[in-house]
Amino acid sequence: MPDLLHRYGPDLLTGFGMTLFTWALGTLLGFALGFAIELLRRFGPKRLAWPIRAYVEFIRGTPFLVQLFVLYYGGPLIGLRLDALPAGVLGLTIYGSAYFTEILRAGFDAVPKGQIEAARAMGFTDGVIVRRIMVPVMMVSALPALVNFAIILTKETVILSMITVPEIMFQTQTMMSETFAFVEPILILALFFWGFVEVISRLGRRLERRFTHYLLERS
Amino acid sequence: MTTLSSSPAAASMRKVNKYYGTFHALRDVDLDIPPGKVTCLIGPSGSGKSTLLRCLNFLEDYDSGEVRIDDQLIGYETPGGRRMSARRLREMRRDIGMVFQQFNLWPHMTALQNVAEGLERVRGFSRPEAEVRAREALAKVGLADKEANHPSRLSGGQQQRVAIARAIAMQPRIMLFDEPTSALDPELVGEVLGVMKQLASEGMTMVVVTHEMGFAAHVADRVVFMERGEIVAVGSPREVFHDAADPRLQSFLQGYRERNSLEF
Ligand SMILES: Nc1ncnc2c1ncn2[C@@H]1O[C@H](COP(=O)(O)OP(=O)(O)OP(=O)(O)O)[C@@H](O)[C@H]1O
Numbered sequence: 001m002p003d004l005l006h007r008y009g010p011d012l013l014t015g016f017g018m019t020l021f022t023w024a025l026g027t028l029l030g031f032a033l034g035f036a037i038e039l040l041r042r043f044g045p046k047r048l049a050w051p052i053r054a055y056v057e058f059i060r061g062t063p064f065l066v067q068l069f070v071l072y073y074g075g076p077l078i079g080l081r082l083d084a085l086p087a088g089v090l091g092l093t094i095y096g097s098a099y100f101t102e103i104l105r106a107g108f109d110a111v112p113k114g115q116i117e118a119a120r121a122m123g124f125t126d127g128v129i130v131r132r133i134m135v136p137v138m139m140v141s142a143l144p145a146l147v148n149f150a151i152i153l154t155k156e157t158v159i160l161s162m163i164t165v166p167e168i169m170f171q172t173q174t175m176m177s178e179t180f181a182f183v184e185p186i187l188i189l190a191l192f193f194w195g196f197v198e199v200i201s202r203l204g205r206r207l208e209r210r211f212t213h214y215l216l217e218r219s
Numbered sequence: 220m221t222t223l224s225s226s227p228a229a230a231s232m233r234k235v236n237k238y239y240g241t242f243h244a245l246r247d248v249d250l251d252i253p254p255g256k257v258t259c260l261i262g263p264s265g266s267g268k269s270t271l272l273r274c275l276n277f278l279e280d281y282d283s284g285e286v287r288i289d290d291q292l293i294g295y296e297t298p299g300g301r302r303m304s305a306r307r308l309r310e311m312r313r314d315i316g317m318v319f320q321q322f323n324l325w326p327h328m329t330a331l332q333n334v335a336e337g338l339e340r341v342r343g344f345s346r347p348e349a350e351v352r353a354r355e356a357l358a359k360v361g362l363a364d365k366e367a368n369h370p371s372r373l374s375g376g377q378q379q380r381v382a383i384a385r386a387i388a389m390q391p392r393i394m395l396f397d398e399p400t401s402a403l404d405p406e407l408v409g410e411v412l413g414v415m416k417q418l419a420s421e422g423m424t425m426v427v428v429t430h431e432m433g434f435a436a437h438v439a440d441r442v443v444f445m446e447r448g449e450i451v452a453v454g455s456p457r458e459v460f461h462d463a464a465d466p467r468l469q470s471f472l473q474g475y476r477e478r479n480s481l482e483f
């Protein structure tokens with residue numbers, strides 16, 4: 001084991017870093033895209049409703065691996081030539097956006113209509129209503145689901161190994177095929193994800209407290 | 220029955236019709252809201268009181284007719300014409316305060332923040348200036364000491380008073396109330412009606428949908444009785460409550476008296 005670690009340590013570290021990087025970027029961009037899609041669905045022209053629905057259903061209805069292959073191997077057919085890493089991040093972004101959109105839709109739907117009406121009746125712009133009222137109120141109900149999906153996404157990153165993104169799965173697989181060691185790489189992989197997810201849940205809970213502090217403060 | 224004043228109306232409706240799908244919710248409604256007076260809207264459940272009120276600030280769109288605030292058509296560019304721009308509608312709504320049955324305070328903001336928000340975002344005051352004005356409004360409804368409380372830490376009556384403060388801080392030219400006391404425990408109704416009376420005595424133009432006949436009888440300058448989307452009777456409280464001629468109004472009042480077994 002010490003031998004293995006010595007030999008593969010640097011590669012494993014790069015793998016950890018790459019996993020963290022693709023996850024963070026994919027989650028962030030996926031959330032941003034999902035948010036934009038949800039705003040478009042809510043405030044945009046009605047004729048966009050159907051295409052948006054089709055997009056969401058298509059993404060949710062197909063495996064991430066298939067989407068990634070379509071993007072990476074099919075992309076060049078329509079002139080979209082991407083390296084493995086950008087393709088992977090873009091894939092995660094698209095995949096995540098469909099789910100984030102749906103979580104946000106349910107969250108926004110749960111904002112009491114009267115609270116929005118009160119703002120509208122006072123002459124608030126839609127932008128201010130979204131930023132100052134809908135988002136903070138929506139977060140109370142949607143945050144657990146958002147964090148949960150961000151956690152699910154950590155594990156989807158391993159699929160990027162299939163298009164040769166050198167993330168942690170890719171590195172441990174290389175390690176396995178070169179050394180025929182099995183237990184150690186798998187153990188390292190499992191421990192890494194466990195710790196990773198633990199950190200995200202903690203951050204998520206802290207975020208939840210920030211958005212719900214007013215519900216907890218009781219005299 | 221009577222015309223209360225000859226000065227131009229603070230708001231008016233002309234031949235207003237409103238449909239929900241095929242349901243005819245407002246039928247040829249004609250109404251003038253006198254400035255500086257309290258107009259109470261009464262009538263059975265489902266008669267269209269809220270719909271009428273919400274047409275006044277275009278929270279509900281109407282299908283035909285004209286709704287005017289200070290002689291300005293609201294909702295459409297011309298009678299029966301195109302919708303007015305979102306910006307123009309916002310400008311008009313700035314001057315129309317509204318208080319809802321369910322208070323509709325923003326739960327993540329303190330009482331002070333609830334009142335200051337519109338002053339800052341809509342009226343364009345700096346945050347400190349908005350807070351000064353918000354404090355004045357809270358003091359006016361007797362809640363100076365509750366400014367740091369979130370709505371979840373206020374009683375229903377206090378929440379409704381914050382909602383009133385939020386509206387009056389904007390210095391509206393007219394205030395709309397949709398059953399402001401209907402969601403309150405009986406012992407909390409008085410404090411809210413008290414604030415409304417004070418507002419009335421200061422000459423605020425008010426339109427109040429209410430089931431509080433006592434309030435209508437004692438505070439209203441004008442009472443409007445609606446049924447099935449129509450205005451059936453308009454007059455002073457005395458005319459509407461005592462000299463009621465219309466059988467639908469009589470039976471409504473009869474029912475009310477029986478339920479409450481009290482005189483007004
Ligand atoms: N969004 C809507 N869609 C369809 N029908 C509606 C809608 N809002 C109101 N209505 C109908 O229009 C009629 C008038 O409703 P409105 O809320 O104005 O009555 P109201 O006089 O305020 O009654 P209440 O005293 O119960 O508040 C009712 O029959 C109601 O069912």
Ligand SMILES: [Mg+2]
Nearest residue numbers: 268269270398
């Ligand atoms: Mg109503």
